[in-house]
Amino acid sequence: MSVSSPRLRPAPRGAGRRRSALLSLSRSTPLIPALVLLVVFLVGPMAFALWGSLTNSALSGYRAAKPQFIGLDNYTALFADKDFWNALLLTLIFVFFSAIVGQNVLGLSLAVLARTGSKVLSRIVSALVVAAWVMPEIVAAFALYAFFSSDGTLNAALKAVGLSGVSWLIEYPMLAVILANVWRGTAFSMLVYSAALSEVPPETDEAAQLDGTNSVQRFFLITLPIIRRSIATNLMLTTLQTLGTFGLIWVMTSGGPGTRSSTLPVLAYQEAFKFAQVGYGTAIAAVTIVLGAVFAILYIKILKPEVES
Amino acid sequence: MTVEIATPAVPTRPPARKTRSVAAPTKRGARWFANIALVVIGIAFLVPIAWIVFSSVDPAASVSIELPSKITFDNFAQVFDFDLTIRPLLNSAVISLGAALLTVVVGVLAAYPLSRFNLRFQRGFLYGVLFGSCLPITALMVPVYAMFVQLKLLDSIPGVILFMAATSLPMAIWMLKNFMDSVPISLEEAAWVDGASAMRALTQIVLPLMRSGIGVVFIFVFTQAWGNFFVPFVLLFSSDKMPAAVAIFTFFGNHGAVAYGQLAAFATLYSVPILVLYLVMQRVTGSSFALAGGVKG
Numbered sequence: 358m359s360v361s362s363p364r365l366r367p368a369p370r371g372a373g374r375r376r377s378a379l380l381s382l383s384r385s386t387p388l389i390p391a392l393v394l395l396v397v398f399l400v401g402p403m404a405f406a407l408w409g410s411l412t413n414s415a416l417s418g419y420r421a422a423k424p425q426f427i428g429l430d431n432y433t434a435l436f437a438d439k440d441f442w443n444a445l446l447l448t449l450i451f452v453f454f455s456a457i458v459g460q461n462v463l464g465l466s467l468a469v470l471a472r473t474g475s476k477v478l479s480r481i482v483s484a485l486v487v488a489a490w491v492m493p494e495i496v497a498a499f500a501l502y503a504f505f506s507s508d509g510t511l512n513a514a515l516k517a518v519g520l521s522g523v524s525w526l527i528e529y530p531m532l533a534v535i536l537a538n539v540w541r542g543t544a545f546s547m548l549v550y551s552a553a554l555s556e557v558p559p560e561t562d563e564a565a566q567l568d569g570t571n572s573v574q575r576f577f578l579i580t581l582p583i584i585r586r587s588i589a590t591n592l593m594l595t596t597l598q599t600l601g602t603f604g605l606i607w608v609m610t611s612g613g614p615g616t617r618s619s620t621l622p623v624l625a626y627q628e629a630f631k632f633a634q635v636g637y638g639t640a641i642a643a644v645t646i647v648l649g650a651v652f653a654i655l656y657i658k659i660l661k662p663e664v665e666s
Numbered sequence: 667m668t669v670e671i672a673t674p675a676v677p678t679r680p681p682a683r684k685t686r687s688v689a690a691p692t693k694r695g696a697r698w699f700a701n702i703a704l705v706v707i708g709i710a711f712l713v714p715i716a717w718i719v720f721s722s723v724d725p726a727a728s729v730s731i732e733l734p735s736k737i738t739f740d741n742f743a744q745v746f747d748f749d750l751t752i753r754p755l756l757n758s759a760v761i762s763l764g765a766a767l768l769t770v771v772v773g774v775l776a777a778y779p780l781s782r783f784n785l786r787f788q789r790g791f792l793y794g795v796l797f798g799s800c801l802p803i804t805a806l807m808v809p810v811y812a813m814f815v816q817l818k819l820l821d822s823i824p825g826v827i828l829f830m831a832a833t834s835l836p837m838a839i840w841m842l843k844n845f846m847d848s849v850p851i852s853l854e855e856a857a858w859v860d861g862a863s864a865m866r867a868l869t870q871i872v873l874p875l876m877r878s879g880i881g882v883v884f885i886f887v888f889t890q891a892w893g894n895f896f897v898p899f900v901l902l903f904s905s906d907k908m909p910a911a912v913a914i915f916t917f918f919g920n921h922g923a924v925a926y927g928q929l930a931a932f933a934t935l936y937s938v939p940i941l942v943l944y945l946v947m948q949r950v951t952g953s954s955f956a957l958a959g960g961v962k963g
């Protein structure tokens with residue numbers, strides 16, 4: 358009958374719906390500060406994004422104080438804008454190659470190698486990978502900017518083996534920021550996969566070994582299916598973290614040359630703050646949030662059992 | 667048990683030794699392959715980090731990595747200036763401490779009823795929290811700026827703290843609820859029988875039992891706030907309010923091309939505190955997986 362069923366101090370039977378509603382309400386008072394913060398600073402901006410994208414809001418002056426409602430004009434302009442489609446494509450390329458392929462494959466490989474290789478060596482390598490992840494984004498961005506710049510370490514190394522260097526940040530800006538993001542973010546996948554692999558029961562592997570399978574077959578046919586939930590969770594999380602990458606790209610290329618590396622967050626920033634088109638920038642933000650929401654919902658579907666429990 | 671990698675051809679060993687373990691001959695090859703791969707990957711991760719360390723003590727640092735001809739602390743001495751580094755680092759500390767404290771206090775309060783009672787909107791709220799914890803926050807920055815214009819919160823450090831606390835709150839509530847779920851209820855029930863209020867039971871019994879969990883969440887939020895570049899970059903303008911992340915960016919824009927040594931010294935001063943905090947957290951939890959573990963739920 359009653360919807361709320363307190364685990365402690367059960368309400369007396371027959372006390373009625375109203376009493377249990379009151380109890381539920383009084384018990385949730387400690388939630389109020391969290392609710393206020395979340396509603397004002399998280400739900401608020403999202404509502405603002407949807408409303409703001411329907412206005413011609415500007416950065417300063419009259420249009421900033423009194424933006425006018427212009428309906429779907431920002432979206433019509435957005436969908437007709439070559440830069441937007443370019444940014445959407447670059448964002449998908451960035452997420453696919455740096456998160457889904459790069460970080461996941463390298464993270465899983467590192468987790469596997471650490472179990473096979475020497476213990477001391479794998480501890481040192483893990484520490485380096487984690488350090489790249491823990492250090493502040495801006496510091497990582499500078500270190501990688503230096504690595505890829507024309508007189509940087511990469512070209513110096515290429516010259517040392519007799520190859521001629523390239524201006525990576527100008528000729529291949531997307532390749533540089535993708536590799537940079539793999540460098541920065543692989544630690545997360547590595548940690549998730551090492552934990553997942555350590556939970557694979559050794560018996561299954563040994564049994565398969567007796568059946569005469571080789572190690573590659575065992576890895577793809579036994580280990581991977583066992584850790585599939587971790588793989589799915591990790592794919593979603595790395596995708597969502599990568600979707601919002603700004604600092605790394607901004608420091609390394611500023612979205613350039615031209616618009617050759619401006620992903621959606623970079624384009625939204627440029628439109629809003631460089632060209633003072635806040636309404637237009639907000640429409641880009643709204644599209645990015647919707648894109649993120651789709652992935653977030655997929656991720657929640659995977660985690661569903663944990664909320665229900 | 668080890669998961670093996672496809673191995674390059676290795677000389678076959680005499681069958682007599684093979685009887686010891688079925689996998690023995692390929693195992694050694696796999697180990698060699700794994701070690702070589704680890705060294706190659708390790709070098710790729712080491713080089714950009716080593717560039718910062720070497721450049722910070724090199725009197726003539728360039729954009730390419732090289733061993734310093736002599737070691738000097740001049741770069742550190744030159745950037746050790748109140749306006750240039752100390753105030754930004756203090757601002758970072760104020761913002762990160764503020765955001766971490768606020769998140770932990772509000773998060774613990776919210777986690778308590780979620781962990782101890784079955785509230786009628788429990789599922790909806792938890793789904794909302796999970797959803798909020800995965801959203802790409804950088805996508806929100808333009809609307810947040812527009813909203814801060816209306817709220818008159820632009821260029822205010824408390825505004826930045828409130829926003830950062832709100833963005834870390836979903837993850838913090840999720841982690842704190844999980845930590846609190848592992849504290850047995852029976853202890854509180856005993857306290858309740860003795861007439862203690864729910865708040866008293868929380869502060870006297872539950873919190874002391876989950877202090878390492880609280881430590882993890884605190885350090886997690888602190889680290890995120892300390893490293894955050896985009897939020898203060900958009901929401902603050904006055905140079906005396908800038909945290910280190912933005913100050914380094916500005917410094918680089920003004921001097922970077924000529925003073926890589928100083929840039930690296932500043933970057934080192936700025937990175938060391940959170941690397942130390944991460945090591946502390948590893949000690950507290952006994953595993954480097956703490957952050958990712960909390961994320962996984």
